[in-house]
Amino acid sequence: MNPFAMVWADLRALRWTALAIVALIAMAVAIGVAIGAQERALRKSSTVAAADFDLLIGAPGSQTQLLMSTIYLQLEAIPLMDGAVLKALAQDERVADFAPIAFGDVSRGYPIIGTTSAFAGRWGRIAPSEGRLFAAEGEAVVGADVRYKLGDRIAPSHAPAVQGRKAGEEDEDEAKHRHAGHDYTVVGRLPPLGSPWDRAILVPVESVWEVHGLGNGHAPGVERIGAPFDAETLPGVPAVVVKPRSVAGAYALRSHYRQSGAMALFTARSQYSQSGTMAFFPAEVLVGIYRALGDARGLLVLASTLNATLVLSSILLLLVAVAGLRRRRYAVLRAMGAPRLYVLLVIWLGMAALMALGCVAGLMLGVGAAGALAKAVEAQTGLRLAISVESPELLQVALLFVVGTVLSLLPAAASFRSPIATELRG
C-alpha cells in the first residue's frame, strides 16, 4: 500500500492548521535548542577567553568583578592593589611570569590596557598578525577587531568605565577627557582571540602609569619596559596575571596572596598596604558562574520542557479534533476497500510529517535565534560565541519527535474503532 497521496492530500486540505501546528512545534523546539546552544557557547567561549589567566591577584573585593574587568574587559572602577606586589612576584621562584593589568583609558571606545609585551603575546602563545608587539613606551599593539591601522596615532582619554561606549566611536565624554601629549603609535595587530581583548588596545603598563603621572615603574634613567619593575615605589594596579611554574606553585601562590595570607605577609614584612590582596584561579570563579548559569539553564530547560508538553498536548487535542472532522473521508476510503492500516498510516504519517517539519524548522529557528543572540552578546561584550548544535539539543528534539509521533498514534488508532456505515451516513 502507498498512503502518501492521501497524506499529501490531507496536508493540503489542512494547510493553515498544518502551518499553525508546525509553527507551534517549531517554537517549542527552538526555545529549547536556543537555550542549550547559547549556554554551551557562552561556557566554551568564556573558558577560551580565560585560557591565559592562570591566577589573578588584585585588591580585596569581588572576585567576579575583578574577573569580569580583567578577562572580559567589563571595566569598572575597582580598587588598586599595592604595586609592591609586583616586586614580590618578580622575586618569587614559583612564578614563571607575571603581568600587571592596568586600565582606565579609552580611545574611540576601545579600552586601553597597560600590560607587558609578554602577556600581549599571551606568554608566547600568539604572534602578531601584522607588525610586532610593542617594545617601547608610546607604542601600542591593537586587538584584531580594533579599527586602527599600523602607524596610526592613538590619543587616550580618561574613562574608567567603558560600559555604554560603542567600540570604534568617540563620544563627547571621551573628547573632554583626553590626555594631551600622550599619543600611542600602532606597531602591531594581534590575531583574533574570540574574546573582548580583540577590541582592546594594548600598551606598555609603564605608559599608562606615566600618562597618569605615576612615573614609569622603573628606577630613574631606566627606559626599558617590562619586569622587573624596579622603582622604589611602584604605582598601584587593578590586577596582576600570574603564570605559575607548577600546579603546586599555583596553589601556594593563591594561598599566599589570598586576603588573609596577604595580611599576615603585611604584618611580617611591612611591604604591602593595609588593604592586602586577594588571589584566585579564574577557572574556579568561572565554575561558580557556570553552576549558577547551569541552574538558570536548568530552570529554563524545565520551563521549555513544560512549554513543549503544553504545546504537544494542545497539538494532540487539535489533531484529535481534526481527525474527528475527517472521519467521513476515512470511512469512504474504508468503504472503497482501504484496509484499516492504510487509514491509520494516512492519519499517523500526516501527523508525523507535521512533527518532523516542526522539529526541523525549530532546530533551524533555534540555531538562528542562538546565532542572533550570540551576535548581540558579541556586539555588547566582544566575546565571540561559537554556536553549535550538539547531541543534547538533537536528543531533545528527537525525544519531542518520538513522543509527539507516538502520541499521534492515539487519534490514528481511534480510526480503527470507527464504524464505517455510521460515519458514511455523516
Add this chain to the structure above:
Amino acid sequence: MPASPSPNTIAAKDLATARTLRLTGVTLDHRGGDGRPFRVLDLPKLVVAPGEHLGLRGPSGSGKTSILHLIAGLILPGSGTVAWGETEVSALDVSRRDRWRLNTLGYVFQDFHLIPELDVAANITLPASFSSWRIGRAEREHGEALARRMGLTDLSRKAGVLSRGEQQRVAIARALSRRPALILADEPTASLDAAHAEEVGTLLVEAAREAGATLICASHDSGLLARMERCIDIAPAPPLPDLATVSGHAA
C-alpha cells in the same frame, strides 16, 4: 446418453456461481433512543445474478442504504448470511472483508466523496494505492480510458474544482477502476440536476454493462430505475415483534 458439458459451459457456470450474490434470512436491528431494539430490515431472500442490474426502490429510511452496506460488509446482519458466490462475506473477519471489498466491489456515493486535493487521475487510481506501492502503467492507462469513457478530458484538474456532474463521473470511473464484479451505487443521481442525472445515470449503467459487472442501485430516480433490469421495492420493516418481509422482493 447425455452429452457432457463443454469446458466453456463449465467455466461459464462456475463464473455464474462465483459471481452470484445471495442474501438469505437477513435481518438488521438497531436500538432506539429508549434503548429498545427495532427492526430496520428483514430480507428473507435476495438473489442477484451475475451482471444483473438491480434497482432498490423505496422511501427514505426504508433500508435501501442498509442493504448496500450489508452487501459491502460495512455492517453485519443480526441474523442470516450475505454471500458472494462461495464467499460468505458476513462471516469474514475485518481484514478479509476489506480485501474482498477492494477486489470485488466498486462503490458510487450520492455525494461523490472524491478527494478534492487530488487531481482527476489520482482520484480514479486511488483504490490501487490501497494494495500497491506504485500505480502500474496498465492501471494508469485503464484509469485514463475510464476517464475518457466518462467524457473527462483534463485529468490534471483538481477534483475540488469540477462541477457536480463531472465529480460524479470521476466517482464512477473510480468505482470501475479495479474492474469490480459488483458495483453498488447509493443514490448516484440524487445530488445532480435533471440533465446531469440523466447523463450520469446513462454512463453508470452503460459502463457497468461494458464491464460485465453486477449493478445494484439504490435510488429515488425513476429515470435511473427504469434503466435497471429489475427493481424491488423496499418497505420499512414493521415494528418488532411483528416481523414482516420485504415487499416485492425477487428471488
